[in-house]
Each structure stands twice: as C-alpha cells, then as structure tokens.
Amino acid sequence: MKKVTYKTSGVDIAKANVFVDSIQGYMKSTESPNVLKFRGAFGSLFALDAKNYKEPVLVSSTDGVGTKLLVAKAAGIHDTVGIDLVAMNVNDVLCAGAKPLFFLDYIACGKLDPKILKDVVKGITDGCNQAGCSLIGGETAEMPGMYKKDDYDLAGFTVGVVEKSKIINGVKISTGDQMIGLPSSGIHSNGYSLVRKVFSLKEQKTRAKELLAPTRIYVKDVLPIIEKFDVHGIAHITGGAYYEKLTKILPQGKCFSIYKNSWPVPEIFQIMQKRGKINDAEMYRTFNMGIGLVMVFAKADVPAVRVYLQKGKIKHYLIGEVIEHRSERILL
Secondary structure: OOOOOOOOOOOOHHHHHHHHHHOHHHHHOOOOOOEEOOOOOOOOEEOOOOOOOOOEEEEEEEEEOOOHHHHHHHHOOOOOHHHHHHHHHHHHHHOOOOEEEEEEEEEEEOOOOHHHHHHHHHHHHHHHHHHOOEEEEEEEEEOEOOEOOOOEEEEEEEEEEEEHHHOOOOOOOOOOOEEEEEEOOOOOOOOHHHHHHHOOHHHHHHOHHHHOOOOOOOHHHHHHHHHHOOOOEEEEOOOOHHHHHHHHHOOOOEEEEEOOOOOOOOHHHHHHHHHHOOOHHHHHHHOOOOEEEEEEEOHHHHHHHHHHHHHOOOOOEEEEEEEEOOOOOEEO
16 A cells, blocks of 8 residues: 555645635634634634623524535636625524624535635625624635535534623514515525526526625614614524514414515516426525515504615615414415
8 A cells, every 4th residue: 555644635734724824814804803812722712892781692603505505616606605604694693683793614625725715715704894793713624535526515603792681582573563674685595406406507607696696694784773773573584484484583373464565576586486387385485585684663663764774775675564363474
C-alpha cells in the first residue's frame, strides 16, 4: 500500500485554513462591539448586553436552505443562498419578537472549492448585515465519500433576545383580529423539490435569477413595528405555508379567514400551478404565494399600523381576519 495521508484521503487541511483566513474580512463586516475575540478560543464569544432588559430571554433557531442548493449548483450561482440561510433563521426568531444577535454557519462539502464557498459566505455576511446580527463563527467540513466532489450543504444557527414580558406567541389572538401580510421576494427557500419537478434542468438555468432570488429578511422592517404596536402574533410563511406555519400561532377554537384575492400572486407561482396541474390546497400548503410574513393585530390598531407602514414605504396587504370555528383552522 502506498503511503496514506489525510490529504490523499481527500481532506486538505492547509487549503481549508487558507479558505478560513480568506473569509475573515467578510465576517468582520458583520461584527458588533458585543463580539469578543480571544486568541485560541474554541468557541465563539458574544457578550449579552442585558442592561436594556429586565428579564432577557434568548430565542434560537436552526435551519437550512434545502434543495434550492441544487438550483444554485445547476446555475453556477452561489452568492444568494447564504442570504437564504440567514433569512430562514432570523425570520423565525423574529416571530417571537426577538432581535437576532448572532449567527453561525455550517458548510459541508465533498471537496472544498474556495471560489464557490467564498461566494456562499459572502451571501451569509450580506444576510447578517441585512438582519443586523453578527456572524461570529462556523464550521467548514470537507467530507469526501459523504458528498460528491462538487456538492455542498448548508445549515445555520441564530440566537436572538426578547424581553420576557414582550414575547409574541399568539395567545393574544382574538376573534375579529386582522392580518397584515408583507410580500415575499419570490419563492424564498421552500418547495424546491416541487419546483424542480415542474421546471427542467435547462429551465432552472434560464430562470435562475428568478428561482434564486434570496429570501427576504424582515427584521429591520418588523422590529420597529413590534416596539410601537401591540402585535398579537407573527408567522413566517415557510414549509407547510398557510396550513401549517400560519395556523401554528392560532389559539384553539380560532380560524384564519384569508382574503384570497387581496394581494397579487407572483407570476412564477401561477406558472408552476398551471404547468404542474397543482391544486390550490397544494400550492398554499407548499409555497408562500407572495406573502412571506404575516402579523396579527387587534382590528382597532390596524389603521394606525397601515399608516405607519405607508409612511415607511413598506408594502403590505390586509389579507384576512380571525373568526370562530370549531373544526377549521384556516379558510382559503
């Protein structure tokens, strides 16, 4: 047997170290004064500034991008999926009323390609800057045998903070409350297994700009609303969409009645539905259909909320109300 080394086995530690050094500038662009740097630290450090909180509660989320990565691979475009990765996590902690503090990433690949992975990390830092949180660390794992040479996968983890008395969990949702929806930026990061069934590989490449439009990050638009108004519930419309993610915040005995024609459904969803002969229930269970985040308010507060949104030039739609219903959780 020839002499065997870790490098001949497919893992190049020196190359990985060069890659890690090359992305330090990206990471630094996201750092707040709360990020602590210590030589030789094995973990990432973040100092929680608790002086503005009486009872600070940490809210965490972990998620990935899913098979949208296969579209990115087919198109050779890798600088937007990092934004998706951040968005899928920070939008989730936002639903509890939390401000995202920091983010960590995990990148697994068959063979480290510095150019591709630098594009991915650039997207992650772009997402962190959009969310106002710090990228404080991560892991890049080169795993030949587990992944094909040109394959990679992403996972992310974020932590946010909210005052205990201000946690948003849906318990305030009452009959007569109304729902305001904020538009999505496209398909976001869910339903891509179905997307890839509808569109051929060639079409995925020609439609790459549309299919790879990064998930909208709602943090900087929504946090001021949470500070100014009494938000009864927030839902991030991701996997499971209206039937699962939206109804997740509903108290028992309540039902969301959706005004189905109250917002424009982007053309991409209409094309997929027609070409795939997909029924409405399947579309609204799989895709955001043009609404990426939903907030629930008391009916009396909605006019003031809408004036605030209009002044801030934040596009929004009144998309439904809360009704009593013994058996249904959502009516579309």
